[in-house]
Amino acid sequence: MNLVLAKNETGRAVSDSFAVARDRLPGAGKVAEARSAAFEAYERTGLPHRRIEDWKYTDLRALMREVLPLADAPDAAALKRAAAAVKLQAINGARALVLVDGVFVPKLSEVGGLEKGLTIRTLRDVLETGEAALPAQLFSPDNDNPMVALNSAMITDGVVIEIADGVVLKQPLQIIHVASAPAAVAMFTRSLLRLGKDAGATLVESYIAADGTTAYQAHDSLVVAIGDNSRLDHVRLVEDSRDAFNISSAVVTLGAYAHFNTFGMTSGAAVSRYQATIAFAGEHSGVETNGVNLLDGRQHADTTLFMDHAVPHCASREVFRAVVDDRAHSVFQGRIIVRPDAQKTDAKMMTRALLLSDEAEANNKPELEIFSDDVTCGHGTTTGALDESLLFYMRARGLPEKEAQALLIQAFVGEAIGSVVNDDLRELAIAATQRWLEARR
Amino acid sequence: MTALLEMKDLKVRVEDNEILHGLTLTVNPGEVHAIMGPNGSGKSTLSHVIAGKPGYEVTDGQILFRGEDLLEMEPDERAAKGLFLAFQYPVEIPGVTTWNFLHTALNAQRKARGESQLSSPEFLKKVREVAKSLNIPQDMLKRGVNVGFSGGEKKRNEILQMALFEPAVCILDEMDSGLDIDALRIAADGVNALRSPDRAMVVITHYQRLLNYIIPDFVHVMSKGRVVKSGGKDLALELEASGYTQFEDAA
Numbered sequence: 001m002n003l004v005l006a007k008n009e010t011g012r013a014v015s016d017s018f019a020v021a022r023d024r025l026p027g028a029g030k031v032a033e034a035r036s037a038a039f040e041a042y043e044r045t046g047l048p049h050r051r052i053e054d055w056k057y058t059d060l061r062a063l064m065r066e067v068l069p070l071a072d073a074p075d076a077a078a079l080k081r082a083a084a085a086v087k088l089q090a091i092n093g094a095r096a097l098v099l100v101d102g103v104f105v106p107k108l109s110e111v112g113g114l115e116k117g118l119t120i121r122t123l124r125d126v127l128e129t130g131e132a133a134l135p136a137q138l139f140s141p142d143n144d145n146p147m148v149a150l151n152s153a154m155i156t157d158g159v160v161i162e163i164a165d166g167v168v169l170k171q172p173l174q175i176i177h178v179a180s181a182p183a184a185v186a187m188f189t190r191s192l193l194r195l196g197k198d199a200g201a202t203l204v205e206s207y208i209a210a211d212g213t214t215a216y217q218a219h220d221s222l223v224v225a226i227g228d229n230s231r232l233d234h235v236r237l238v239e240d241s242r243d244a245f246n247i248s249s250a251v252v253t254l255g256a257y258a259h260f261n262t263f264g265m266t267s268g269a270a271v272s273r274y275q276a277t278i279a280f281a282g283e284h285s286g287v288e289t290n291g292v293n294l295l296d297g298r299q300h301a302d303t304t305l306f307m308d309h310a311v312p313h314c315a316s317r318e319v320f321r322a323v324v325d326d327r328a329h330s331v332f333q334g335r336i337i338v339r340p341d342a343q344k345t346d347a348k349m350m351t352r353a354l355l356l357s358d359e360a361e362a363n364n365k366p367e368l369e370i371f372s373d374d375v376t377c378g379h380g381t382t383t384g385a386l387d388e389s390l391l392f393y394m395r396a397r398g399l400p401e402k403e404a405q406a407l408l409i410q411a412f413v414g415e416a417i418g419s420v421v422n423d424d425l426r427e428l429a430i431a432a433t434q435r436w437l438e439a440r441r
Numbered sequence: 442m443t444a445l446l447e448m449k450d451l452k453v454r455v456e457d458n459e460i461l462h463g464l465t466l467t468v469n470p471g472e473v474h475a476i477m478g479p480n481g482s483g484k485s486t487l488s489h490v491i492a493g494k495p496g497y498e499v500t501d502g503q504i505l506f507r508g509e510d511l512l513e514m515e516p517d518e519r520a521a522k523g524l525f526l527a528f529q530y531p532v533e534i535p536g537v538t539t540w541n542f543l544h545t546a547l548n549a550q551r552k553a554r555g556e557s558q559l560s561s562p563e564f565l566k567k568v569r570e571v572a573k574s575l576n577i578p579q580d581m582l583k584r585g586v587n588v589g590f591s592g593g594e595k596k597r598n599e600i601l602q603m604a605l606f607e608p609a610v611c612i613l614d615e616m617d618s619g620l621d622i623d624a625l626r627i628a629a630d631g632v633n634a635l636r637s638p639d640r641a642m643v644v645i646t647h648y649q650r651l652l653n654y655i656i657p658d659f660v661h662v663m664s665k666g667r668v669v670k671s672g673g674k675d676l677a678l679e680l681e682a683s684g685y686t687q688f689e690d691a692a
């Protein structure tokens with residue numbers, strides 16, 4: 001069964017198609033109601049376009065044109081290809097949680113031997129179990145955002161992770177999204193992570209493709225609640241295939257004295273958008289969010305962050321670096337709001353883009369909305385090419401042009417990668433950078 | 442005997458201004474040449490053109506390195522072939538440690554010459570020896586290239602690189618500026634240690650004092666983009682006494 005969600009010229013979806021897909025979407029009752037409401041919200045705009053302010057630089061009607069049919073559950077061959085891809089990307093020592101074509105695959109995941117206080121369920125189970133068991137945050141992402149709404153309407157699976165009070169996980173968790181279907185299809189996933197009080201965890205999200213995929217669409221979302229005095233370290237690596245689409249959203253809420261350290265690196269996908277809302281709900285909490293885009297060819301990558309300082313005494317740091325070659329396009333939109341009560345907020349954002357070719361493009365859109373007077377806030381943004389005098393100095397010492405560039409690029413992104421606390425994960429980000437640099441030699 | 446470096450009637454323009462108006466100079470193996478001359482006479486321009494800095498247009502003449510056309514080579518090829526320029530104003534490279542930079546550069550040169558790569562321990566041993574001989578503290582190697590270095594430290598880092606790369610032709614553009622008396626002597630000792638029958642040095646300086654430490658075989662006076670007088674080491678003493686005015690008229 002093929003589902004056409006938005007194939008007409010305006011990119012608007014057709015309700016009939018959703019009705020058709022419905023039979024395959026898990027959950028009844030409240031879940032079905034939430035899906036309908038979300039789909040209605042999506043339908044009001046359809047695929048977002050440049051006349052919607054938030055999507056000015058990432059016009060999905062032009063870039064994506066349509067929402068592809070829902071992927072079928074992976075067959076044996078697809079799982080085999082996925083297994084090979086996972087092998088290359090799985091992090092040593094991490095607990096792999098693998099979704100293939102939007103379906104959780106226990107066989108490829110490490111589901112046994114859970115540390116005490118850690119529970120992992122599949123989203124499908126949660127959706128199908130009945131209303132009483134539904135986590136409160138499941139449909140909390142805001143349907144005003146059309147791609148969030150579409151995701152809410154269509155989610156098929158994901159992982160639902162709960163970490164009990166006082167439990168600090170030793171083993172990092174790695175959610176691996178693998179696209180494996182050889183057809184042009186879309187997957188819709190959502191994962192939830194709830195950290196109780198005094199808890200801690202490290203979460204890695206990897207987006208990869210098996211051999212033989214064609215221009216698939218990964219529509220993902222992550223809902224995170226970090227309890228009081230808890231800490232989450234988070235790394236996202238978008239290494240989707242070069243013709244794919246990755247549209248992901250995250251909603252993160254922090255309690256008091258909580259900490260969230262997040263780092264994202266996008267080197268894959270033809271078109272990607274990561275939109276994250278981070279909200280402070282308790283005082284004395286801190287967030288570090290850092291990102292790197294490594295783009296070439298005709299890649300388009302958009303990171304849109306919304307930092308919501310609703311309460312006093314919280315600090316946030318955003319450091320974003322984009323390296324853009326060929327005709328690629330990097331977008332960073334960072335909005336910080338400091339609400340009236342949020343005295344003593346300390347919020348800073350620094351974005352820098354490095355353009356390696358004349359046709360490369362970077363858009364930085366910082367927005368500060370401050371409704372409180374006793375705060376320290378600031379942002380800075382620069383866009384430029386590599387410094388010719390540095391390049392010449394290095395070449396005069398014997399470094400070929402690309403190698404000299406590589407050292408300068410590593411230094412440039414190093415400012416963001418340096419924020420990753422976990423040594424292994426930081427090495428992973430450095431290695432990903434090196435792979436990218438070697439590919440352009 | 443082939444000359445190591447030959448400039449023949451070299452004319453160079455920068456942004457529509459001719460800076461070198463027909464410069465001729467021959468440097469043979471084993472020789473040390475000093476170039477002196479007033480500010481703006483084109484000394485650094487000459488050194489940049491030799492090293493291959495973009496932005497300079499050679500409108501006439503040639504530069505030969507061991508008889509090969511140097512102007513046809515990329516800057517990194519020139520370095521790998523044994524050309525070294527100690528910059529008048531070394532740049533700062535934040536985020537790239539001196540250690541990593543030198544290791545990568547040395548291995549790039551060796552690779553271009555078809556030599557084996559130095560492992561980290563091999564490199565460490567080599568760079569430590571060189572740093573020690575030049576009285577350069579180890580922790581300078583851990584810092585970003587020239588980042589936060591004092592003027593004198595930057596110059597010492599240039600000499601360190603020269604000693605490490607063991608080039609055939611060393612061009613030192615005002616290596617004495619910014620060095621205190623002790624540092625000057627140590628740096629000059631470093632340069633002298635590299636003097637050999639197959640190697641040549643071109644020492645650009647404003648001060649005769651440096652030439653007490655690095656004793657040149659030839660001294661050239663540059664003025665307005667040309668070599669206007671050449672002589673032995675005594676020419677430097679003469680200049681110290683009489684200044685450049687006489688040559689400005691001649692040029």
Ligand SMILES: Nc1ncnc2c1ncn2[C@@H]1O[C@H](COP(=O)(O)OP(=O)(O)OP(=O)(O)O)[C@@H](O)[C@H]1O
Binds near residue numbers: 460478481483486
């Ligand atoms: N990019 C440029 N554009 C225009 N003029 C330039 C440029 N670079 C150098 N010049 C000019 O070329 C001339 C020679 O400069 P150069 O730096 O070679 O002199 P120098 O002999 O090294 O002087 P100093 O002793 O002060 O170091 C100067 O008049 C300088 O202004």
Ligand SMILES: [Mg+2]
Binds near residue numbers: 485
């Ligand atoms: Mg000069």
